[in-house]
Amino acid sequence: MKVARTGNEAFAEAMRQINPDVVAAYPITPATEIVQIFSQFVADGLVKTEFVAVESEHSAMSACIGASASGVRAMTGTSSQGLALMWEMLYIAAGLRLPIIMSVVNRTLSSPINIHCDHSDTIGARDSGWIQLFSENVQEAYDNLIQAVRIAEHPDVKLPVMATTDGFILSHCLETMDMLLDEDVQAFVGEPPERPNLIKSVKDGKPITLGALDLQDYYFEHKRQSAEGMFNAKKVIPEIGKEFGQKFGRTYTFFEEYRMDDAEAVVIVMGSTTGTAKDVVDVMREEGKKIGILKLRVYRPFPAEELARVLKGKKAIGVMDRAEGMSATTGPVYPDICAALYDIPEGRPLLLDYIYGLGGRDVTKEDIRYICEEILKTADTGKKDYTLKYVGVRE
């Protein structure tokens, strides 16, 4: 059904339809509404969820870990400093192979204090073992959160998943979307599959331990198995995206290629800027400029081989990085793309990086056009004059 929802409302509605067993959460701008709206669903008896109002995000993730370790489906939502406070528990959730599902509203990290969008919060958590799905618009945020349940709980994966929206730009933007029927979402996510279950193990008289001390003798084997879950996610994510498409008409995979077929120059982008870029590229295409867009949806696991396959033969590529990685080289997405392209045997594309939109700085069509022109110029001359530019900043 065609409805209008904000990003936060869409996440809350998806949570209602998923109907998790446990939600533990703590408020933080701009993600507060997600669990605030969901708590109303709990109060109205629309879900079976046990809602745990905790005293911090660290406790929110800890409570989700406890719930998930008892075999049930657990969800939460947060943003920025809240995600930062969860940090040590993020690794524990992933290391224990707990399929916790979290909506994250991308907001920059202090200091200076700022409540607006960039991707530094979730990108900072890239090595924690969480799968990360970025969303272009409210529709994708909703679709991603529903698919996240199936990806996380897949027996070959068993890793937590975060689905993200750009803070305020999507979280607080009311826009048109297609809302699925409750029964269709419930049928799609199904019942959580059987997993090692602390409570059941005690009841059965065969108690198990989760999170025990694991020193030189076995830690490496367990970490290797976790990594295997992430490798397996590369098989599972497109399968679930395809099944979602067959049922609901919107197919998902690692990335979306937009007007890429005969493109000589490509701009790589994540999140809400993609839509604006599509409008810009349509205009440039009418002018005969051979530019395309690659929208990266899945940031972890990173689809390196798949990217290399579609980017091979392009003359120049520009990465739009909505985070400052403080590496004194480039933004954080650039090195991932660079590594993906490195093994292309001949005719490797030239690669540029553009850091933009930090702390919610508006990304105008002119900014995107400037970046596209720069990439096209590089494609044209076959020579790059720089690696990194900051776009939209006063300096």
Add this chain to the structure above:
Amino acid sequence: MTEKVFEVRWHGRGGQGAKTAALLFGDAALSTGKYIQAFPEYGPERMGAPVQSFNRISNNPIRDHSGIERPDVVVVLDVTLVGQIDVTDGLDPDKGLLIVNTPLGPEEIKKKIGYSGRVYTVDASRIAKETIGRDIPNTPMMGALVRVTGVIDVDNLLEDTKKKLEKKFRNRPEIVEGNISAIKRAYNEVKGV
């Protein structure tokens, strides 16, 4: 893509309902089958501080998520903002429309801000006080906006707003009725059309 997206900027003061106006107007446009966006500008939230909110309306899916810099229409909920901030910023004097809540006529507003484009006025605050009982000018200004632009049908606006308000004010039908007659009156009383 070839068809231009219709863009609106609302100016108000914190507490006057600029955000609600954008949400209600977006919802009303959605009910006519259009694609919409409605979003506020977030800054420090203080009662009485200048605030803005925005709409995009289109017959096709809207992909643009940049800020609105060149709106087709600007709606000013509080006339005391005129002269304090540049309400015509980004408005094309040849095509843009400015609608102001004031008892003054369009010519007087034009002179006051030195603006050459098309200006419409309506005394939405008086209408709100007489119909709703409080100076909440956002719903009547929606009526004026629809009259001036014709972007959606006024009957759709009335029907959808009624539905939305009935949900919010379940036990206070007088508020719903007040808002509905406010929209109708402002629709009829806009000056400059």
